[in-house]
Amino acid sequence: xxxxVSMTINGTNYEHEVEPRLLLVHxxxxxxxxxxxxxxCDTSNCGACTIEMDGHSVKACTVFAVQANGSQxxxxxxxxxxxxxxxxxxxxxxxxxxxxxxxxxGMIMAARQLLARNPxxxxxxxxxxxxxxxxxxxxxxxxxxxxxxxxxxxxxGAERKAPATAPSARRD
Amino acid sequence: MIPAAxxxxxxxxxxxxxxxxxxHGSEAKVLAGGHSxxxxxxxxLSTPSFLVDIGRIQDxxxxxxxxxxxxxxxxxxxxxxxxxxxxxxxxxLLQQAAAQIGDAxxxxxxxxxxxxxxxxxxxxxxxxxxxLDAELIAVGPRGERSIKAQDFFVDTFxxxxxxxxxxxxxxxxxxxxxxxxxxxxxxxxxxxxxxxxVAAQVSLRxxxxxxxxxxxxxxxxxxxxxxxxxxxxxxxxxAPDALREASAQAADGTQPPEDLNxxxxxxxxxxxxxxxxxxxxxxxxx
Numbered sequence: 001x002x003x004x005v006s007m008t009i010n011g012t013n014y015e016h017e018v019e020p021r022l023l024l025v026h027x028x029x030x031x032x033x034x035x036x037x038x039x040x041c042d043t044s045n046c047g048a049c050t051i052e053m054d055g056h057s058v059k060a061c062t063v064f065a066v067q068a069n070g071s072q073x074x075x076x077x078x079x080x081x082x083x084x085x086x087x088x089x090x091x092x093x094x095x096x097x098x099x100x101x102x103x104x105x106g107m108i109m110a111a112r113q114l115l116a117r118n119p120x121x122x123x124x125x126x127x128x129x130x131x132x133x134x135x136x137x138x139x140x141x142x143x144x145x146x147x148x149x150x151x152x153x154x155x156x157g158a159e160r161k162a163p164a165t166a167p168s169a170r171r172d
Numbered sequence: 173m174i175p176a177a178x179x180x181x182x183x184x185x186x187x188x189x190x191x192x193x194x195x196h197g198s199e200a201k202v203l204a205g206g207h208s209x210x211x212x213x214x215x216x217l218s219t220p221s222f223l224v225d226i227g228r229i230q231d232x233x234x235x236x237x238x239x240x241x242x243x244x245x246x247x248x249x250x251x252x253x254x255x256x257x258x259x260x261x262x263x264x265l266l267q268q269a270a271a272q273i274g275d276a277x278x279x280x281x282x283x284x285x286x287x288x289x290x291x292x293x294x295x296x297x298x299x300x301x302x303x304l305d306a307e308l309i310a311v312g313p314r315g316e317r318s319i320k321a322q323d324f325f326v327d328t329f330x331x332x333x334x335x336x337x338x339x340x341x342x343x344x345x346x347x348x349x350x351x352x353x354x355x356x357x358x359x360x361x362x363x364x365x366x367x368x369x370v371a372a373q374v375s376l377r378x379x380x381x382x383x384x385x386x387x388x389x390x391x392x393x394x395x396x397x398x399x400x401x402x403x404x405x406x407x408x409x410x411a412p413d414a415l416r417e418a419s420a421q422a423a424d425g426t427q428p429p430e431d432l433n434x435x436x437x438x439x440x441x442x443x444x445x446x447x448x449x450x451x452x453x454x455x456x457x458x
Contacts, residue, residue: 001179020180020223021213042173044211045363047277056251056280062210063281066180067203067227113276117255131362132275 005069009034010078018065025049025060027068028075036076036105040134047133050106051075057113059132076105079112088112088150097146099137107133111147119155123148175213182225186232186311186338189224193336194313196222202338203227204247204286207278226338232285235259241307241343246285254279263344265304265353265371269296272357285339288324291331291394294365298325299395300355303371303387306344312337325394351375354453356446357389360433366390367433368442370398370422372450381405384418386450388443391426400424401447410455419448 006015009032016031028037028051037060040048044062051060052074079086088108091097098104107130114121114129121129126147127140135143183189193200201220203209204227212218226232232247235256242262244253253259253270260267273279273287273296287297288308301308301321308319313336324332333339347353353373357366371387384405386398398421405418423440430436452458 003180019177021175021177023174042214044207044278047275050277057277058281059277062207062278064180064203064206064210066182067206067225069182110276113280128362129276132277 003066003069005065007068007071007073009073010075020064020066022065023061024051024053024058024063024065024068027065028060028073031065034075034077038102038105040102040106045134046103046106046136047110047130048103048106050109050133052109052113057110074109076108079108086112087153088115088147091146091150091153092143095142095146095149097139097143099135099139103133103135103137107135107143111150114147115151115154120151121147173214175210176216176219176221178213178219178221178223180223180225182228184228184230186226186229186340189226189229189338190311190313190336192222192224193338196224198335200224200335202289204289205249205281205283206286207274207282208286208290208292232340233283237262237346238343241345244284244342244344246288246339246341247283248285250274250279250282250284250287251276253284262346263304263353265355265373266297266300266344269300269355269357269369269371272296272355275363278363284342288342289331289333289339291325291327291329292365293328293392293394294390295395296355296357296366296369296389299369299371299387299389301342301344302395302397303353303373303385304344304347305385306342308339309341309343310334310337311340316340318343322397328393347373348375350377351383352454354450356450356453358442358446368428368439368446370443370446370450372447372454374451374454376410376455380407380409381414381455382407384451386422386447388422388426391423391428391439391443393429396426398422398424398426398443398447405451410457412452412457415451415455415457416448419444419451422447 002017038048040046049060200222203225232245234245250270306321357369369389373385375383388396400421401418408414423443428436428439
């Protein structure tokens with residue numbers, strides 16, 4: 001039996017009728033049309049589908065859409081303010097914290113939770129903090145550097161302007 | 173991977189949830205955090221036709237200190253346990269175990285009640301609850317009952333819960349002040365289940381071991397207590413030799429499984445080494 005669900009994603013309300021077995025990651029990508037959240041392993045290992053649900057990072061491949069009924073969600077598309085990237089996005093850009101980029105949205109969402117709980121992490125704490133996110137290019141070195149750089153910027157409370165070469169993070 | 177189709181309800185109270193389970197019998201499953209059940213459903217190893225989501229029931233998520241015990245609501249997440257000052261101060265064993273389960277995202281969703289009810293012999297919380305002599309409070313069609321941890325974990329993925337019973341609360345006796353514990357987990361990769369883990373709690377009095385509990389993860393079809401090692405150490409003065417002798421008996425009487433991670437002998441060795449390290453860490457004697 002289909003169920004009506006309603007949830008807020010990045011400040012916009014979405015309402016649909018869904019099968020109870022629909023996974024949240026498929027709801028976000030196919031019903032809400034927000035394809036920044038990726039499906040990687042589909043077994044709750046790789047973290048490519050990491051989003052925030054009511055303030056907690058979750059793997060959207062291991063949550064049913066009906067469980068998110070009434071929730072506030074944040075996905076990678078909700079981080080930038082217009083053309084100004086979030087400090088984590090900017091740091092991944094500056095430090096080249098990606099190779100193929102497939103894991104990047106999940107990495108950034110996981111890093112956001114990590115820095116919210118521990119604003120000044122050590123390198124080891126960063127590596128442990130992103131243990132739920134796999135980079136199959138094995139580009140961890142620059143990912144860790146990017147998170148360190150973002151922690152510094154966010155700690156200073158600095159509002160950095162995105163350079164003119166940075167792409168808009170908003171979908172048209 | 174798409175699970176088989178099912179119907180879904182999200183009751184607002186425990187009596188409603190129990191009534192749903194009674195109505196749908198063995199076709200129904202309880203959904204809490206879902207981080208054991210949903211992966212099994214995606215692999216179609218579990219195909220319930222009805223899910224009772226207890227995640228919207230109020231007042232099942234808490235950590236409270238009572239006179240005789242510390243009470244944890246069944247929906248308390250691993251994250252909440254990991255970050256609880258009360259648990260860190262009074263039950264460091266449980267806090268350390270919580271911090272080593274899965275990863276941050278999994279810990280945000282997984283619940284202690286779900287982990288207990290799932291009764292995975294390689295799970296971390298079942299062993300902790302066994303070592304801490306926890307009581308598990310279940311609600312069913314005939315009312316509420318308390319089940320001791322030693323009776324709760326029956327076999328691999330099998331708990332003492334009746335089909336229409338739901339875990340409501342977990343009670344852990346308050347350890348005496350001169351008591352401490354630790355959870356040491358051995359796995360080869362981050363995020364992995366334990367190959368072997370040891371949950372140890374030691375109470376000291378005047379330099380002697382008044383009471384010791386050693387729980388073993390991954391050493392059999394359910395969490396086990398290292399009874400021989402416990403007996404060997406109880407009443408002994410804390411000294412490196414006594415800890416070593418007791419630890420050497422940690423795997424006595426167990427029949428650990430063989431799998432890709434290692435042989436039974438390898439697991440017995442791990443159990444002894446981890447037990448020694450745990451006892452040394454707790455007592456400060458080396």
